[in-house]
Structures are given as structure tokens and as C-alpha cells.
Amino acid sequence: MDFAFSRRSATSRTLRVLVAPDAFKGTLAADEAARAMAEGVLAAAPDAEVLTLPMADGGEGTLRAFVVASTADPSADAVELVPVETVDALGRPCTARWGRAGRVAVVELAEASGLPGVTDRPFDPVHASTEGTGVLVRAALDAGSREILLGLGGSASVDGGAGVLRALGVRIIDRRGAEVPPGGAGLLRASELDLDALDARASAARWRLAVDVTNPLAGPQGAARVFGPQKGATPQDVVLLDEALGRWADVLEGATGVRVHDLAGAGAAGGVPAGLVAVLGAEIEPGAELVADALGIPGAMELADLVLTGEGRIDESSLQGKVVGTLAALASRTADPPPVVVLTGRVGLPLTDAVAGGVTHVVELEPSHGSTVDELRARTPGLLREQSEVLVREILRRP
Structure with missing residues (x-):
């Protein structure tokens, strides 16, 4: 290890460690990883002050991160999980949750409109909708929420946010005045918006959209062409959906005067930001930054002697807006600045690139080639504890 503490004589007083990993996808949730890492730190330095703030980048795991963080901080508004009867991406009844923290609602799109909820059927991104997420938002507004923090990721649909708007009272109509069907394909028939019945509370609320991509709505780097195949879109579906999103952008501009065609980040989650920016004035924010800010991580950084983070695999994308x-x-x-150390299952970039990106040190847990998910799930907590303990002992130069 080629670094040591330079911060405020850390060895002469209580060591302060911020533990803020992302999920080790398919293996450990972020809070499970944080718990194992914190145990390792305390094994090496029992008197250390360890603050665990599991992270997310706005996609799956965001709601859980807020719940865990609020439980750990007595001064924060507790995030209460509220179940709601809604519909999944295919329109089938389901129960999903949103998080209530005072007047702020934390909504994770994947809860109602994500791929995990429709794995029992062939994926159908052409007809899948985000209406179920809109039902969650409506429930949050009914409960008095005035700010909607919407985490985007893991969506099953490519509907440009039309489903969310529909649930909030917007009518999307064709040239004959009939409402278009749900899903991305329906947008091919869209001609204009009827905003007369739009929920006034939704218009008055502040909307913050947590995204982890900068893709535009349509075109070669748009939602359909880049992310459609991940949702099950065939090459023919991709062409159809891309054309539909282009038409949707035209309709949105015609109704609101807001141009979202080339807006960075509008292609996230099947284009959801496009509809919400144009109609509701939503703000697109880098997901990891938004989550970090909401969890109070910038303030915790000022006090930390060491930052421990991690994810299943570190690669070039890890340094580009991820946790x-x-x-x-x-x-x-x-x-x-405190040292930032990454514990990871796999290293997929030159360590010099990680250092250039601001990472102080990277610890690879162990080669995982050939391991099953169950084996990794069983072994990873112990490896995180072990490597965290070794790391802190070495940094403090303890025997």
C-alpha cells in the first residue's frame, strides 16, 4: 500500500471512517456491504467512529439507501415505506412502495415499473408503461408530499414518461381526439396533449430526477437504440420506439414550448425525464450526486479520515457519474481530502486510471471466475470484513 494518513494526526485521536459503498450487484445490497466493511474497520480500530451511508446512483437500491441512512441518523427525517396498490409495467395489479420523509417523497421507478416485476412474462418494451409509477406519485401527493425525488433505473418500458403523466391526469390524444394506448408504441399516434385535468399538486411540486446516464431521448444514442435491447426490444422494435420517442418530443414541445429532443439525460429509464421535464419542470440531476447530497455525504467527507466505498466491478464507467x-x-x-479506497470484486481498468479519477487505492477481494451467485453471496461479506480490517491496520501501522 503506497499511501498513509496525512489528515489531522488521525493516529492521535479517534479515527473517523465514512463507509459508503454501492451495491455489489447480484451479490450484496449496499447496506449489507457497508455493514461488513464497518465490522472490519472496528475489528482493526475498536474506538473508531464509523458512519455507514450506503449509496446508490439513482437506480435500483435508491429507496433502500434512503431508508437505511435515515434509520442510522436520529437527526434525519425517518423514511417510512408506504405500500400502494398500483400496476406493474404490463398493467397488472401489484403492490409497490414509496418512501415518505416529511414533505419529501422518495420514489424508485423500478418498484412499480421495473423489469424485476415482469420477469414471469416475455419482456414487452413496446407496450410496457410507467403508469404504475405515476400511481405511486399520486399517492405521495395525497399524503402531502411537496417534493418528489424520483430514482430512475431498471425500467421495463420505453414510453418517455407518458405513463407517469397519464396517471397524473394528462390525456395523450391522437388526430381524432381519442386517447392513445399505453406504452411506447402508442406514442406513434400521439398528436397533442390535454393538460386540463393535470393534477395541480404535481405541477406545484418540486421534481428531482436521479439519472446515471446522459443519453438524449432519441437518435443513435437515444433511449430506444441504446437501452431498448436490454428491455427485450427486437431490432424492429428499436426502430419503432425511436420513431415514437421522436414524435413524443415534438408533441411535448408543441404543448409546452419545452424542447427535450437533445436534452442530456432525457433518455434515462426509457425516456421518462423527457415527459416530466417538459410538463412538470422536473430537474435532471446526476443520480449519485443527488443521493450523496440527500444523505449528507459532503458534510461527512469534511470530517472523515478515510472513505471506504465499493462495488461489484470497478471499470471506466465507475468514474463517470457512478458512486x-x-x-x-x-x-x-x-x-x-481524505483517502478514498475502493473494495471491489473485479478490477476492469488500469489502476493508474482509477488514481487519475481521484481514487486513492483499489482492493480486489479475490478472483471470482467460475463462482456461482450463491457462492459469491456467501463469501463476499467475509471478504469485505477481512480486507477492511487489513486495510485499516496497515494504514494505522498497527501490528
């Missing part, structure tokens, strides 16, 4: 890169950037902005 690892965001934490490294936040650390660099502090008056006395």
Missing part, C-alpha cells in the same frame, strides 16, 4: 467517481470527486473538494 465511486462521485465520492472521489466530493472528497477532492474538501479542504483536507
Whole structure:
């Protein structure tokens, strides 16, 4: 290990460690990884002050991150999970949850409109809808929420946010005045919006959209062409959906005067930001930064002697708006930057690139080639504890 503490004589007082990993996808949730890492730190330094703030980048796991963080911080508004009867991406009845924290609602799109809820059927991105997420938002507004923090990721649909708007009272109509059917394909028939019945509370609320991509709505790098195949779109579906999203952008501009055709991030989650930006004035924010800000991580960075983070695999994308890169950037902005150490299952980039991206050190847990998911799930917590303990002992130069 080629670094040591330079912060405020950490060895002469209580060690302060911020533990803020992302999920080890398919293996451990972020809070499970954080717990194992914190146990390792305390094994090496029993008197350490360890703050665990499991992270997410706005996609799956965001709601859970807020719940865990609010439980750990007595001064924060507790995030209460509220179940709602809604519909999944295929329109079937289901129960999904949103998080209530005072007047702020934390809504994760994947809860009602995600791929995990429709794995029992062949994926159908052409007809899948985000209406179930709109039902969650409506329930949050009924409960008095005035700010909607919407985490986008894991969506099963490519409907440009039309389903969310439909659930909030917007009518999307064709040239004959009839409502178009749900899903991305229906947008090919869209001609205009009827906003007369739009829920006034939705218009008055602040909307913050957590995204982890910068793709535009349509075109070669748009929602359909880049992410459609992940949702089960065939090449023919991709062409249809891309054309539909282009038409949707035209309709949105005609109704609101807001142009979203080339808006960075509008292609996230099947284009959901496009509809919400144009109609509701939603703000698109980098997901990991939004989550970090909401969890109070910038303030925690100022006090930390060491930042431990991690994810299943670190690669170039990790440094481009994901959790690892965001934490490294936040650390660099502090008056006395703490070391940022990444524990990971796989290293997929030169370590010099990680260092150039602000990471101090990377620890690869162990080669996982040939391991089953169950084997990794059983072994990873122990490896995280072990490597965290070794790391802290080495940094403190303890025997």
C-alpha cells in the first residue's frame, strides 16, 4: 500500500471512517456491504467512529439507501415505506412502495415499473408503461408530499414518461381526439396533449430526477437504440420506439414550448425525464450526486479520515457519474481530502486510471471466475470484513 494518513494526526485521536459503498450487484445490497466493511474497520480500530451511508446512483437500491441512512441518523427525517396498490409495467395489479420523509417523497421507478416485476412474462418494451409509477406519485401527493425525488433505473418500458403523466391526469390524444394506448408504441399516434385535468399538486411540486446516464431521448444514442435491447426490444422494435420517442418530443414541445429532443439525460429509464421535464419542470440531476447530497455525504467527507466505498466491478464507467467517481470527486473538494479506497470484486481498468479519477487505492477481494451467485453471496461479506480490517491496520501501522 503506497499511501498513509496525512489528515489531522488521525493516529492521535479517534479515527473517523465514512463507509459508503454501492451495491455489489447480484451479490450484496449496499447496506449489507457497508455493514461488513464497518465490522472490519472496528475489528482493526475498536474506538473508531464509523458512519455507514450506503449509496446508490439513482437506480435500483435508491429507496433502500434512503431508508437505511435515515434509520442510522436520529437527526434525519425517518423514511417510512408506504405500500400502494398500483400496476406493474404490463398493467397488472401489484403492490409497490414509496418512501415518505416529511414533505419529501422518495420514489424508485423500478418498484412499480421495473423489469424485476415482469420477469414471469416475455419482456414487452413496446407496450410496457410507467403508469404504475405515476400511481405511486399520486399517492405521495395525497399524503402531502411537496417534493418528489424520483430514482430512475431498471425500467421495463420505453414510453418517455407518458405513463407517469397519464396517471397524473394528462390525456395523450391522437388526430381524432381519442386517447392513445399505453406504452411506447402508442406514442406513434400521439398528436397533442390535454393538460386540463393535470393534477395541480404535481405541477406545484418540486421534481428531482436521479439519472446515471446522459443519453438524449432519441437518435443513435437515444433511449430506444441504446437501452431498448436490454428491455427485450427486437431490432424492429428499436426502430419503432425511436420513431415514437421522436414524435413524443415534438408533441411535448408543441404543448409546452419545452424542447427535450437533445436534452442530456432525457433518455434515462426509457425516456421518462423527457415527459416530466417538459410538463412538470422536473430537474435532471446526476443520480449519485443527488443521493450523496440527500444523505449528507459532503458534510461527512469534511470530517472523515478515510472513505471506504465499493462495488461489484470497478471499470471506466465507475468514474463517470457512478458512486465511486462521485465520492472521489466530493472528497477532492474538501479542504483536507481524505483517502478514498475502493473494495471491489473485479478490477476492469488500469489502476493508474482509477488514481487519475481521484481514487486513492483499489482492493480486489479475490478472483471470482467460475463462482456461482450463491457462492459469491456467501463469501463476499467475509471478504469485505477481512480486507477492511487489513486495510485499516496497515494504514494505522498497527501490528
